Amino acid sequence: MRYLPILMLLAGFWLALPARAAIDVYEFDSPEQEDVFRELVRELRCPKCQNQDISDSNAELAKDLRDKTHEMLLAGSSKREVIDYMVARYGNFILYKPPLMASTLILWLGPVLVILLGLGVVLVRTRRSRRGRSEALSAEEQKRLAELLNKDKEN
Structure with missing residues (x-):
């Protein structure tokens, strides 16, 4: 019994070894x-x-x-x-901040180019869809549209 405190102390040191930073x-x-x-x-x-x-x-x-x-x-x-x-x-x-060189140019300009390309695609598709809608109307439909627009202006 008199060695119990010493054994507990040694066991504590032994268990604490892995926690040592x-x-x-x-x-x-x-x-x-x-x-x-x-x-x-x-x-x-x-x-x-x-x-x-x-x-x-x-x-x-x-x-x-x-x-x-x-x-x-x-x-x-x-x-x-x-x-x-x-x-x-x-x-x-x-390096956290790589220098601007030919080999790293894509890292610096890539995100900007992707955004510009995306905006370009959106603009082209929007313009095409607007043109396509007006050309898709037949002559009769265009006449009816003009009548509705004129009626709206009169009111």
Whole structure:
């Protein structure tokens, strides 16, 4: 009985091990390096998670990317050099805001072109249906329509 409290304490520690959260701690030479690191991990997208930046992602790949970013900054790389390295390795997909290039032009202009094309189709179909209605009336129907319109104007 006297070992029961110790056993319960050990069991509690053992059960709590899976709940332990890993927190990455990165040391920097200056506050400016830390600011650049924070900006970079918010600008770079996790290739595995796709809609999370590498600072929010729990994927192993995101942790590796954070570690590589930290390592490059400590080695003296600039923000642009880190971004260029990541783009060379993972493509423009890793950037939340891909640059405007020929290969990404469809991403930027695609939605606008689809909307304009849809409006064009609606306008053409509307005009055709209006023309088709007036031409579809026979001579007798057009005469009757004119009479009804004239009667309406007189009243």
